[in-house]
Amino acid sequence: MAEQVDDGALAHLNPAQREAALTEARHNLILAGAGTGKTTTIVARIRHLIRNGTPPDRILAITFTRRAAAEIRSRVQGDAATASSTQGVAAMTFHGWAMREVRGAPDVFGYEGWSVLDQEDQQQVMRGVLGRGKRVEGLKAAQIVDVLSFAHNTRRTLADAIRVKFPDDAIDAKAIGAAVRAYEQRKQERRYLTYDDILRVFAARLADDAVAEWVGSHYDEILIDEMQDTNPLQWQIIDPLVPHTRFYCVGDDAQSIYGFRGADFASIHSFRDRVPGARVLKLEDNYRSTQEILDLSNWLLEQSPLGYDKKLRAVRGRGAKPELHSFETPADEAGFIAAEMLRARRDELPWATHLVLVRTNYSGRAIEARLVEYDIPYVFFGGVKLLESAHVRDVLSALRVVANPDDEVAWMRLLTLVPRVGDVTAARAFDSFLAARSGGASAREARASALAGMPAWLAAGLDAIEEAAKRVDDAVGRAAAMLQPVLAHKYRNENWEARARDLVHVERLAASRRSILEFLEEYILSPVFTSEMEPESQQDHVIVSTVHSAKGLERDWAFVAGASAGSYPSARSLGDLDEVEEERRVLYVALTRARDRLVVTRTVSHTPVRAWMGSAGMDVLEDAYFLNTLPERLVEEVPHVVARPSRPAPPPGLSAPAEVDLSIDLGDLE
Numbered sequence: 001m002a003e004q005v006d007d008g009a010l011a012h013l014n015p016a017q018r019e020a021a022l023t024e025a026r027h028n029l030i031l032a033g034a035g036t037g038k039t040t041t042i043v044a045r046i047r048h049l050i051r052n053g054t055p056p057d058r059i060l061a062i063t064f065t066r067r068a069a070a071e072i073r074s075r076v077q078g079d080a081a082t083a084s085s086t087q088g089v090a091a092m093t094f095h096g097w098a099m100r101e102v103r104g105a106p107d108v109f110g111y112e113g114w115s116v117l118d119q120e121d122q123q124q125v126m127r128g129v130l131g132r133g134k135r136v137e138g139l140k141a142a143q144i145v146d147v148l149s150f151a152h153n154t155r156r157t158l159a160d161a162i163r164v165k166f167p168d169d170a171i172d173a174k175a176i177g178a179a180v181r182a183y184e185q186r187k188q189e190r191r192y193l194t195y196d197d198i199l200r201v202f203a204a205r206l207a208d209d210a211v212a213e214w215v216g217s218h219y220d221e222i223l224i225d226e227m228q229d230t231n232p233l234q235w236q237i238i239d240p241l242v243p244h245t246r247f248y249c250v251g252d253d254a255q256s257i258y259g260f261r262g263a264d265f266a267s268i269h270s271f272r273d274r275v276p277g278a279r280v281l282k283l284e285d286n287y288r289s290t291q292e293i294l295d296l297s298n299w300l301l302e303q304s305p306l307g308y309d310k311k312l313r314a315v316r317g318r319g320a321k322p323e324l325h326s327f328e329t330p331a332d333e334a335g336f337i338a339a340e341m342l343r344a345r346r347d348e349l350p351w352a353t354h355l356v357l358v359r360t361n362y363s364g365r366a367i368e369a370r371l372v373e374y375d376i377p378y379v380f381f382g383g384v385k386l387l388e389s390a391h392v393r394d395v396l397s398a399l400r401v402v403a404n405p406d407d408e409v410a411w412m413r414l415l416t417l418v419p420r421v422g423d424v425t426a427a428r429a430f431d432s433f434l435a436a437r438s439g440g441a442s443a444r445e446a447r448a449s450a451l452a453g454m455p456a457w458l459a460a461g462l463d464a465i466e467e468a469a470k471r472v473d474d475a476v477g478r479a480a481a482m483l484q485p486v487l488a489h490k491y492r493n494e495n496w497e498a499r500a501r502d503l504v505h506v507e508r509l510a511a512s513r514r515s516i517l518e519f520l521e522e523y524i525l526s527p528v529f530t531s532e533m534e535p536e537s538q539q540d541h542v543i544v545s546t547v548h549s550a551k552g553l554e555r556d557w558a559f560v561a562g563a564s565a566g567s568y569p570s571a572r573s574l575g576d577l578d579e580v581e582e583e584r585r586v587l588y589v590a591l592t593r594a595r596d597r598l599v600v601t602r603t604v605s606h607t608p609v610r611a612w613m614g615s616a617g618m619d620v621l622e623d624a625y626f627l628n629t630l631p632e633r634l635v636e637e638v639p640h641v642v643a644r645p646s647r648p649a650p651p652p653g654l655s656a657p658a659e660v661d662l663s664i665d666l667g668d669l670e
């Protein structure tokens with residue numbers, strides 16, 4: 001059959017993109033620099049496959065976030081004319097995929113009815129096994145959970161992972177090993193899987209070639225975006241599938257920013273060895289930014305000892321030089337960014353012109369405060385995950401105990417919401433629930449006896465949720481209604497109205513899910529942020545994003561905030577080449593988001609880092625600072641000295657008296 005290539009999605013591609021979209025090699029790696037049209041090419045590839053006869057539901061696109069998956073899905077569908085023929089392409093995250101396979105075939109993978117724990121709940125279980133002190137010599141529960149996850153994702157032993165993560169600390173690794181064993185046992189008893197376990201179960205079963213062949217037969221092609229952020233555990237999933245399906249991987253080694261979670265960007269360099277016969281193609285023409293913005297970004301990479309073989313060229317040609325603004329304080333910096341947006345607004349530019357990139361949720365606060373003050377609508381990417389916020393967790397705990405009656409963490413959370421029930425009473429009720437269950441009672445009967453001493457609404461409410469379990473949004477609605485009075489009281493001083501709105505969003509998200517566990521897993525494994533649900537996200541708005549959540553984002557103006565000494569690289573990473581270089585890539589990702597105007601801002605005197613590092617420490621940070629050796633020609637430097645109102649000194653002779661009489665004149669009461 002003659003290849004059909006006259007798709008509109010191909011018409012505007014450049015020759016390299018076109019080659020990449022039409023490649024006939026069985027496995028491909030597309031090395032694509034920032035803004036060179038990775039997403040554009042993936043979309044064109046998928047449409048090309050469909051035009052040439054691949055059924056859409058035999059194509060799987062793996063993305064890094066739920067947002068990226070939605071973008072690919074909608075771009076593949078294109079306009080109304082092509083929407084119906086392209087429907088059915090699966091686009092999801094790695095975890096979403098693993099979950100779909102594992103849950104879709106319990107006979108092959110097992111673990112039916114087990115629930116997935118998010119990070120906070122994992123820490124809760126770990127605190128439970130650590131007992132009183134809540135820590136092992138040297139490490140807290142959260143750190144143990146983290147290092148265990150790092151070990152799983154990098155496929156190291158626990159001992160190795162501890163050495164890598166805590167090279168200088170005095171740590172009792174044996175005690176940590178014992179704690180981890182107890183934690184594994186507790187997970188087993190309570191039928192818990194962690195976020196990583198979903199991948200581990202999938203990977204472990206794929207080691208059986210018959211399983212790999214069967215899973216591989218579901219898809220004609222698997223496309224993986226952001227390949228540079230793939231970790232060894234994910235490779236353990238890819239490797240056995242290589243003989244059984246086709247892989248189309250797209251990535252950029254210079255944008256790898258998840259090393260701290262075990263991603264290994266170097267594996268992209270050995271792709272041909274890992275995937276024999278793979279074809280490697282390169283995209284180097286940048287469509288996003290002007291050459292001046294790319295010159296600064298290219299310069300940053302050239303300073304790296306890692307020697308990236310990358311030089312982005314701007315198809316759009318020349319534009320304005322990036323600006324580098326220096327301020328005394330973070331408040332001045334935030335004030336400037338907000339004022340620039342207001343100025344643009346007066347020139348009738350929409351709010352959507354702007355993207356503000358920050359390092360952390362915390363460092364975004366000063367900017368958010370100014371945006372609120374100036375009434376600028378914004379959405380924050382990278383803040384609190386909807387299903388991890390406290391009030392949503394409260395409601396979900398009621399669904400969880402129905403879906404997995406062994407879920408101790410959920411039971412404890414739910415029971416301690418009941419007025420006058422503390423940990424001890426809650427633990428007693430849970431124990432009697434377990435005892436009734438092991439005596440053969442149904443979950444409903446066991447609840448009735450264990451909750452006999454509690455308010456009647458609790459057992460009745462859980463029964464009602466159980467009856468609605470197949471209509472998950474209804475179940476969420478019932479749980480929210482049951483808990484409404486206690487939650488309205490618990491959060492009475494903590495913005496209850498906004499929290500109540502979140503619960504409506506959760507109910508909406510739950511619509512059309514087949515089971516409570518499926519719903520919970522989906523949003524734990526591929527989270528949405530509370531801010532994405534706010535009304536602003538439907539209107540014209542500014543985006544504030546952590547750099548780690550900014551993959552795939554682009555705007556006409558980008559403000560890269562807090563680019564100060566001590567932040568790029570951060571003080572924490574000094575002395576570790578891998579970490580310093582990862583920070584360089586974080587800054588690179590930030591710089592390459594701007595189309596027309598790139599505004600880099602920093603504070604030079606009152607940074608928080610300066611306060612706790614002292615001047616000697618600051619010297620070291622200044623030396624390591626990426627922008628330290630920035631050639632003048634690459635940026636327009638603008639120092640800002642904000643005039644503070646100065647008052648004339650008081651004239652001599654006005655010094656304070658020893659005491660001011662503060663007693664009141666009682667009038668005629670005396």
Ligand SMILES: Nc1ncnc2c1ncn2[C@@H]1O[C@H](COP(=O)(O)OP(=O)(O)OP(=O)(O)O)[C@@H](O)[C@H]1O
Nearest residue numbers: 012013014034035036037038039040287288551552
């Ligand atoms: N052939 C092309 N002609 C015109 N514009 C293009 C072409 N290819 C890509 N673009 C535009 O370039 C911009 C960047 O493309 P895209 O978002 O696909 O890049 P990316 O490589 O995924 O970016 P990054 O990795 O930096 O997030 C988009 O605005 C896109 O529309």
